[in-house]
Amino acid sequence: MAVKLRGTTPETPDARPRLTVLSGPSGVGKSTVVAHMRKEHPEAWLSVSATTRRPRPGEKHGVHYFFVTDEEMDKLIANGELLEWAEFAGNRYGTPRAAVLERLESGEPVLLEIDLQGARQVRESMPEAQLVFLAPPSWGELVRRLTGRGTEPPEVIERRLAAAKIELAAEPEFDVTLVNTSVEDVARELLALVDVV
Numbered sequence: 001m002a003v004k005l006r007g008t009t010p011e012t013p014d015a016r017p018r019l020t021v022l023s024g025p026s027g028v029g030k031s032t033v034v035a036h037m038r039k040e041h042p043e044a045w046l047s048v049s050a051t052t053r054r055p056r057p058g059e060k061h062g063v064h065y066f067f068v069t070d071e072e073m074d075k076l077i078a079n080g081e082l083l084e085w086a087e088f089a090g091n092r093y094g095t096p097r098a099a100v101l102e103r104l105e106s107g108e109p110v111l112l113e114i115d116l117q118g119a120r121q122v123r124e125s126m127p128e129a130q131l132v133f134l135a136p137p138s139w140g141e142l143v144r145r146l147t148g149r150g151t152e153p154p155e156v157i158e159r160r161l162a163a164a165k166i167e168l169a170a171e172p173e174f175d176v177t178l179v180n181t182s183v184e185d186v187a188r189e190l191l192a193l194v195d196v197v
């Protein structure tokens, strides 16, 4: 069983959380799982974050991220346009507030794929949010995936693995843990949690 639930399960469908946060160490497979889920269910809406990181090959502005300069990120933060933001392994990342609030106000489910620091901020500002942790089957497998992805130089991989140790230790703070052994299984479990109808 790859799903671990904490706390009580809501009794009625209406009581289900509309805002779901997916976190987990870099390289665990968050993007892969979300992409798989959205391939089958394009209606599952994912917030597009702003980041100061450079695009990886194949990443598109406005689709995977809004790729912004340091100055643009400064402005987004100063103008209160981000619901949460954090510095992760040398770059800043943040969730544009307006699009998320619009969706929530119309009663539509919202999924954020953000780091631990961001998840903690959301828990503070929106305590009703459901926090989902994606865990690797083992530490060795996480290292293999992060290295095998081949998108970061060794020193960035080291920074991300250092962050991963901290993120893994925070797993008990989350409402649900999914272990990413099978992409298909986890995508199905996540879809059920996000509650897309």
Ligand code: ADP
Pocket: 024, 025, 026, 027, 028, 029, 030, 031, 032, 033, 145, 146, 148, 149, 180, 181, 182, 183
């Ligand atoms: P994250 O978004 O969490 O940083 P990615 O989705 O980029 O991670 O996945 C990191 C690497 O692990 C990718 O090369 C991806 O293909 C691979 N991967 C993801 N999920 C699995 C899985 N269940 N089994 C094996 N490899 C996986």
Ligand code: 5GP
Pocket: 023, 024, 025, 026, 030, 049, 050, 053, 084, 085, 086, 088, 093, 094, 095, 113, 114, 115, 116, 117, 118, 119
């Ligand atoms: P990557 O550079 O691998 O795309 O992302 C690095 C980390 O930043 C991941 O843990 C990812 O979940 C996180 N991240 C992506 N967008 C956001 C965001 O808007 N806010 C926060 N706090 N973290 C984010």
